[in-house]
Amino acid sequence: METRMIRNARTRAVPASVGLLGGLVIVGVGGVAVAEETGSDGVEVGVTIQERQAGALSLSVAAGDETLVEVDGASDDYREFTGVLPDVTVTDTRSAAPEGVYWYVTGQASDFVGTTGQDPITPDHLGWAPTLVTEGNGEVAEGEEVLTSIDESTNPSVPNNVGLAGEELLQLALDSEDARAANGTWTANAALTLKTPNDVEPGSYSSTLTLTLFEDTY
Numbered sequence: 430m431e432t433r434m435i436r437n438a439r440t441r442a443v444p445a446s447v448g449l450l451g452g453l454v455i456v457g458v459g460g461v462a463v464a465e466e467t468g469s470d471g472v473e474v475g476v477t478i479q480e481r482q483a484g485a486l487s488l489s490v491a492a493g494d495e496t497l498v499e500v501d502g503a504s505d506d507y508r509e510f511t512g513v514l515p516d517v518t519v520t521d522t523r524s525a526a527p528e529g530v531y532w533y534v535t536g537q538a539s540d541f542v543g544t545t546g547q548d549p550i551t552p553d554h555l556g557w558a559p560t561l562v563t564e565g566n567g568e569v570a571e572g573e574e575v576l577t578s579i580d581e582s583t584n585p586s587v588p589n590n591v592g593l594a595g596e597e598l599l600q601l602a603l604d605s606e607d608a609r610a611a612n613g614t615w616t617a618n619a620a621l622t623l624k625t626p627n628d629v630e631p632g633s634y635s636s637t638l639t640l641t642l643f644e645d646t647y
Contacts, residue, residue: 484522488642491515533600538593541634553578553592557619572597
């Protein structure tokens with residue numbers, strides 16, 4: 430739609446100038462100027478407002494692989510290799526998390542497969558000790574330490590020498606009064622420990638450690 434705009438005509442008065450020339454007073458008076466409209470046009474201004482996003486609960490893992498390094502003289506009964514899991518981050522951007530839900534992250538390792546046909550090293554030989562990197566307020570906590578099958582369990586009620594068959598790395602702290610999903614970002618990593626028999630076949634091995642974020646209900 431064309432919009433026409435009319436400006437009020439206005440008069441501009443030019444001040445009188447006074448000077449003395451040859452004994453005569455010369456007075457000059459400016460004429461009257463009138464603005465004249467010569468045309469106008471309009472600009473259409475529009476905006477598209479998207480529906481506000483509800484947010485999401487998401488998981489990310491820092492880029493990079495980890496190579497375990499042998500610990501010399503760790504034990505005469507087994508061989509031990511250690512490393513550190515890259516940072517794992519949970520982000521919750523939901524404005525209002527559903528009532529009665531909680532989340533947790535698990536880690537599950539596959540067999541360590543040899544590059545030259547060695548017998549695989551099963552995932553129960555890999556354990557971890559999670560650490561919460563982000564300073565929290567009690568809403569989240571790191572998971573319990575998981576020992577390898579070569580170790581003796583330190584939990585009398587539920588054995589914890591099962592290796593990484595699906596153990597918690599990071600969890601909403603269910604025993605906390607503030608244990609309710611909320612906006613925030615939390616990061617954890619873990620010290621990794623692989624223990625093998627002394628007669629393990631030499632060579633290179635690789636395993637995939639899958640990290641999974643779950644949401645569940647109370």
